[in-house]
Every structure is written in structure tokens, then in C-alpha cells.
Amino acid sequence: xxxxxxxxxxxxxxxxxxxxxxxxxxxxxxxxxxxxxxxxxxxxxxxxxxxxxxxxxxxxxxxxxxxxxxxxxxxxxxxxxxxxxxxxxxxxxxxxxxxxxxxxxxxxxxxxxxxxxxxxxxxxxxxxxxxxxxxxxxxxxxxxxxxxxxxxxxxxxxxxxxxxxxxxxxxxxxxxxxxxxxxxxxxxxxxxxxxxxxxxxxxxxxxxxxxxxxxxxxxxxxxxxxxxxxxxx
Amino acid sequence: xxxxxxxxxxxxxxxxxxxxxxxxxxxxxxxxxxxxxxxxxxxxxxxxxxxxxxxxxxxxxxxxxxxxxxxxxxxxxxxxxxxxxxxxxxxxxxxxxxxxxxxxxxxxxxxxxxxxxxxxxxxxxxxxxxxxxxxxxxxxxxxxxxxxxxxxxxxxxxxxxxxxxxxxxxxxxxxxxxxxxxxxxxxxxxxxxxxxxxxxxxxxxxxxxxxxxxxxxxxxxxxxxxxxxxxxxxxxxxxxxxxxxxxxxxxxxxxxxxxxxxxxxxxxxxxx
Numbered sequence: 001x002x003x004x005x006x007x008x009x010x011x012x013x014x015x016x017x018x019x020x021x022x023x024x025x026x027x028x029x030x031x032x033x034x035x036x037x038x039x040x041x042x043x044x045x046x047x048x049x050x051x052x053x054x055x056x057x058x059x060x061x062x063x064x065x066x067x068x069x070x071x072x073x074x075x076x077x078x079x080x081x082x083x084x085x086x087x088x089x090x091x092x093x094x095x096x097x098x099x100x101x102x103x104x105x106x107x108x109x110x111x112x113x114x115x116x117x118x119x120x121x122x123x124x125x126x127x128x129x130x131x132x133x134x135x136x137x138x139x140x141x142x143x144x145x146x147x148x149x150x151x152x153x154x155x156x157x158x159x160x161x162x163x164x165x166x167x168x169x170x171x172x173x174x175x176x177x178x179x180x181x182x183x184x185x186x187x188x189x190x191x192x193x194x195x196x197x198x199x200x201x202x203x204x205x206x207x208x209x210x211x212x213x214x215x216x217x218x219x220x221x222x223x224x225x226x227x228x229x230x231x232x233x
Numbered sequence: 234x235x236x237x238x239x240x241x242x243x244x245x246x247x248x249x250x251x252x253x254x255x256x257x258x259x260x261x262x263x264x265x266x267x268x269x270x271x272x273x274x275x276x277x278x279x280x281x282x283x284x285x286x287x288x289x290x291x292x293x294x295x296x297x298x299x300x301x302x303x304x305x306x307x308x309x310x311x312x313x314x315x316x317x318x319x320x321x322x323x324x325x326x327x328x329x330x331x332x333x334x335x336x337x338x339x340x341x342x343x344x345x346x347x348x349x350x351x352x353x354x355x356x357x358x359x360x361x362x363x364x365x366x367x368x369x370x371x372x373x374x375x376x377x378x379x380x381x382x383x384x385x386x387x388x389x390x391x392x393x394x395x396x397x398x399x400x401x402x403x404x405x406x407x408x409x410x411x412x413x414x415x416x417x418x419x420x421x422x423x424x425x426x427x428x429x430x431x432x433x434x435x436x437x438x439x440x441x442x443x444x445x446x447x448x449x450x451x452x453x454x455x456x457x458x459x460x461x462x463x464x465x466x467x468x469x470x471x472x473x474x475x476x477x478x479x480x481x482x483x484x485x486x487x488x489x490x491x492x493x494x495x496x497x498x499x500x501x502x503x504x505x
Contacts, residue, residue, distance in 0.1 A: 057402065058403075059398070059402040061395055065395050067396065067413075067414070078403055078405075079403035079404055081409075082404040082405045083404050110496040112496060112497065112498040123399075126403065
């Protein structure tokens with residue numbers, strides 16, 4: 001990566017797209033404190049991100065990282081447990097999260113019995129239930145089929161509209177980026193640089209299905225596809 | 234007939250045929266002028282009917298050391314050896330699995346000790362701990378410890394680093410991650426070692442009993458005693474009892490394992 005620099009403001013939803021291997025996940029890992037930049041710095045509220053995971057940051061991984069030995073409810077409760085939230089408060093917040101994610105009836109199910117989409121929903125709620133100010137998402141829906149993906153897009157937008165966390169969302173799926181984000185950062189192929197920061201001018205709240213048929217969406221998509229296409233060529 | 238019933242039926246049929254053949258073959262007199270010769274001599278392998286008689290006698294008859302007392306002694310030492318071996322092996326495996334340098338430093342010692350045939354330790358253990366329960370537990374421990382240790386060690390190293398990252402982002406400190414991520418993850422590997430562990434604990438105990446004399450008690454003692462009196466029936470009683478103990482203990486462990494690992498797909502019995 002080379003001279004990658006961008007700002008994300010409070011409550012903003014930013015998507016990072018680029019060809020595979022351009023370092024978009026690395027950008028995310030640097031923000032999350034998993035990787036230290038060889039030069040330059042990551043600042044959150046003017047504080048330097050060190051080696052540890054910053055407190056106010058939540059991370060949803062591309063890989064399935066639901067804890068297989070914990071039931072759905074106990075997976076979602078884990079972050080609250082770590083933060084010392086009392087059992088009654090924990091139970092209440094977990095119940096709310098499960099209702100929000102439409103996972104009722106699966107509280108006591110183990111992840112092995114769930115579909116990929118439901119597991120990723122658990123991972124998402126597990127991150128959101130502790131109310132992080134910043135949510136980093138690394139292709140969280142990459143392994144899901146198109147239909148499940150759209151459902152989860154709609155759910156993510158609904159949850160985000162309610163809380164307005166700052167989100168940095170890495171993906172290689174352009175339509176996903178346009179559907180979700182306020183701004184799209186397009187990276188070049190290796191060495192990854194920022195090619196373009198594009199503002200998505202689509203009104204909110206967005207309807208993920210209707211959106212795709214709109215002219216505005218087609219225009220945004222066409223423009224970004226053209227830019228990204230130069231990198232894929 | 235269900236598949237399960239069919240399997241059970243076959244098992245019973247095999248047992249009946251084997252016992253009947255054993256009883257019948259050891260009853261055929263050889264066509265020789267010397268009286269008392271058999272085609273297959275029950276002196277060496279006894280006969281099911283004789284074994285059953287000795288079983289009843291040793292279990293319920295007026296004997297100094299009943300079959301129950303011996304079995305109890307064996308089971309008791311085995312369970313102790315198992316519990317002590319599993320717990321120490323687990324802790325050591327976890328510790329070395331998470332501390333690379335310590336593991337590298339200790340590696341040759343662990344391999345060297347584990348390569349020792351345990352039976353070679355019996356005289357030394359006897360010298361130190363005598364002939365009683367303690368010596369048998371120690372022998373079982375020397376085997377079980379390593380089985381559990383190696384599995385847990387692998388398990389502790391095989392913890393998915395992404396799960397650890399995920400826990401860290403949820404706000405987990407080192408101790409909490411150990412408790413909520415590394416221990417449960419390693420436990421799955423540890424449990425895989427439990428069934429062989431209980432069998433090996435039994436081996437360790439019986440080896441101790443074979444050489445331990447009467448004060449060690451146990452079924453191993455019945456075997457050496459039977460060798461002394463050339464009593465094949467008693468020996469068979471001890472072997473059958475050991476087999477039964479082995480099966481019951483292995484099944485018990487399986488149940489525990491099934492309960493504790495119910496989150497794993499292969500143990501899945503709950504809703505799909």
C-alpha cells in the first residue's frame with residue numbers, strides 16, 4: 001500500500017472497494033489495531049491506534065467467527081460478559097438483539113445447526129450489542145448467496161439507521177458498496193492507492209430491492225464500474 | 234426389524250456361537266489310549282461352564298478377597314489415575330500450548346519420558362510408592378498424562394486466531410480469552426483423548442497389580458494368583474471382569490463427551 005489516506009466522519013458509512021490483493025482488508029486491520037502500518041498512522045478521535053484493539057471499535061470478520069461452543073444467545077452475550085454487564089441487563093439486551101436480528105426461537109441453538117446467513121447475523125448482533133462507536137466490516141457477507149446477502153443488507157441498513165455508528169465496510173462487490181455506503185473509496189491494484197473517493201448520492205432510508213431498479217443507482221454503478229474496471233483490466 | 238435390533242441380534246448370535254463352540258470343543262476327548270486327554274485342553278483355556286462356576290464362587294462364595302473387592306480396587310485406582318492424569322495433562326498442555334518458548338525448551342524431555350516403555354517404570358514406582366493404591370495411580374498417571382497432554386497441546390495451538398481476534402474486539406482481556414476461547418477450543422481435542430485415556434489408565438493399573446502382590450489387590454492380583462495355581466478359569470474370570478469394566482467406563486466417558494461437546498456437528502442431536 002502506498003499513501004492511503006482518508007477521513008471518516010462520525011456516523012458515516014464508508015465502503016472500501018478494490019481488486020483483490022490491493023490491501024483493503026489491511027486498511028481495516030490497521031484501523032482495528034491488528035496490523036501496525038510500516039509508515040503513517042491511524043487516528044481515532046485524534047488518538048493514535050496502537051497494537052491493541054481500540055475499545056470503541058467492533059469488527060465483523062469475513063470468516064465465520066461465531067464461537068461454535070456457545071449457543072446463539074451466549075455468543076451475542078459474550079461482549080457484554082467481557083464488559084461486566086450484569087446478568088439481568090445482559091439477558092435483556094441479548095433478547096432485544098435477537099429480536100432485532102429475527103433470530104427468535106434460535107436462542108439455544110448451537111451455530112453448527114444454523115445456515116451461513118444466520119451465523120453471520122449472530123456475528124453482526126454480537127458486535128452491535130455492545131454499542132461500538134465504530135464498526136469495521138471485512139466482506140462480512142462475501143460467502144453468502146445473493147438472496148441472503150440482500151436480506152442482510154436491508155437488516156444492516158435498518159440497524160444502522162437506528163444507531164448511526166461509524167462504519168468502514170470492505171468489499172469487492174460494487175453493488176454492495178453503493179447500496180450501503182455514503183461514500184465509496186476505490187483503491188487501485190497493487191500497490192494499493194486511493195484512486196477515487198466517491199460520494200453516493202442516494203437518499204436514505206434506502207430500499208435495497210427498489211434501489212437496484214432506480215436510474216440513480218444505475219448511474220452510480222456505471223460511473224464506479226468504469227473507474228474500478230480500469231483497475232481490473 | 235430395525236437396523237439396531239438386527240445389529241444386536243447378530244452380536245448375541247456371535248456370542249452364543251462362540252461360547253457354545255468353546256464349551257463343546259473343550260469337551261471332546263482325544264482318541265488316545267492315555268485317559269483324560271482332550272482335543273482342546275480346558276486346562277489352558279478353561280470352559281464357559283467352569284468359568285461361570287468360578288465367577289459365582291469368587292463373587293458370592295466364602296472367599297478372603299471377593300471378586301467385588303478386587304474389581305472395586307481396580308476401578309478405584311483406574312478412576313484416580315484417570316482424573317489425576319487428565320487434569321494434570323490438560324493444564325500442562327494448555328500451558329505449553331500457549332507458551333512457545335517453554336514448549337521448545339521442554340520438548341526433548343517430554344519426548345524422552347514419553348518414549349520410555351511404562352512397564353519399565355514399574356519397579357521404580359514400586360520402590361518409591363510401595364504396592365498399594367498410590368503406586369497403581371502413579372502408573373496410570375504416567376500414561377494418561379501424556380495422552381491428554383499431547384492432545385491438549387495440539388488443541389491449544391490449533392485455536393483459530395480469528396476467534397481470538399474476534400474475542401479481543403468484543404473487549405476480552407487475556408484471562409477472559411483464555412477462559413472463553415482457548416479452553417473450550419482445546420477441550421474438544423482433550424475430549425478426543427478421554428476414551429483412550431480411560432483404557433490406558435486401566436492398563437497402567439493392571440500392570441501395577443500384576444507386579445504388586447496382594448496388598449495392591451485388584452483383578453491383576455487375581456491373574457497372578459491364578460498363574461501361581463495354574464487356574465485358567467479364575468484367570469478368565471479376571472479377564473472377563475476387566476473387559477466389562479473397560480466397556481462400562483468407555484461408555485460412561487462417551488456419554489460425558491456427548492454432553493460436553495454437544496455443540497459439535499458430529500454430536501448433534503438437537504433440532505436441525
